[in-house]
Amino acid sequence: EDKVVQSPLSLVVHEGDTVTLNCSYEVTNFRSLLWYKQEKKAPTFLFMLTSSGIEKKSGRLSSILDKKELFSILNITATQTGDSAVYLCAVEAGGNAGGTSYGKLTFGQGTILTVHP
Amino acid sequence: KAGVTQTPRYLIKTRGQQVTLSCSPISGHRSVSWYQQTPGQGLQFLFEYFSETQRNKGNFPGRFSGRQFSNSRSEMNVSTLELGDSALYLCASSPDGAGGSDTQYFGPGTRLTVL
Numbered sequence: 001e002d003k004v005v006q007s008p009l010s011l012v013v014h015e016g017d018t019v020t021l022n023c024s025y026e027v028t029n030f031r032s033l034l035w036y037k038q039e040k041k042a043p044t045f046l047f048m049l050t051s052s053g054i055e056k057k058s059g060r061l062s063s064i065l066d067k068k069e070l071f072s073i074l075n076i077t078a079t080q081t082g083d084s085a086v087y088l089c090a091v092e093a094g095g096n097a098g099g100t101s102y103g104k105l106t107f108g109q110g111t112i113l114t115v116h117p
Numbered sequence: 118k119a120g121v122t123q124t125p126r127y128l129i130k131t132r133g134q135q136v137t138l139s140c141s142p143i144s145g146h147r148s149v150s151w152y153q154q155t156p157g158q159g160l161q162f163l164f165e166y167f168s169e170t171q172r173n174k175g176n177f178p179g180r181f182s183g184r185q186f187s188n189s190r191s192e193m194n195v196s197t198l199e200l201g202d203s204a205l206y207l208c209a210s211s212p213d214g215a216g217g218s219d220t221q222y223f224g225p226g227t228r229l230t231v232l
Contacts, residue, residue: 034220034221036223041225041226042120042121042207042223042224042225042226043160043207043223044223045220045221045222045223048220088160090160101173102148102165102167102172102173102214103148103149103150103162103165103166103167103172103173103209103211103214103221104150104162104165104173104175105150105152105160105162105209105221106162107152107159107160107161108159109159110159
């Protein structure tokens with residue numbers, strides 16, 4: 001069974017701090033890893049990673065994937081109170097048949113990030 | 118482009134009733150996936166539809182069903198509601214659901230409370 005584990009489960013920091021969120025996975029026929037940010041509404045897409053070692057960046061957020069060690073990290077620098085949210089890691093995998101597990105993402109438990117002023 | 122929309126946003130039902138939730142995908146997206154989100158289990162995959170066909174299904178009982186229309190809009194139905202069905206139901210759309218470079222975009226969800 002596909003498994004995605006995130007750590008830490010919660011994190012409290014002050015504005016300006018840098019945080020690193022972790023996501024490890026065990027899936028059959030990995031295809032992609034995605035990061036989402038969820039406030040009290042829809043998960044918002046942040047990054048999709050398919051290739052190992054290539055960093056994706058968007059402003060103060062960046063993410064990298066290590067397919068050999070089966071993990072990804074999400075970094076947020078110079079945190080702001082608006083970064084407070086649940087950060088979700090999800091993996092899309094092909095399944096045992098080696099094909100496509102259509103439309104299915106397996107999610108981790110999420111990391112609750114709280115940024116204090 | 119308009120995002121994924123879901124209706125209704127909030128719903129209160131009693132045990133034993135049934136409920137139908139609706140999802141309209143982003144224009145041009147043909148794949149719709151449904152997820153259940155609870156504090157204990159997190160986000161769990163229910164099923165995926167593409168061109169009016171269910172292509173994939175998660176580990177949920179048969180009380181959970183869905184369908185997709187020719188305009189790609191999708192509905193999910195839960196019959197004989199149980200207290201444990203209280204959750205946020207999210208749908209997500211993508212161009213073809215085949216993964217790889219195909220990102221899923223989520224709607225705001227329907228908050229279902231079963232009393």
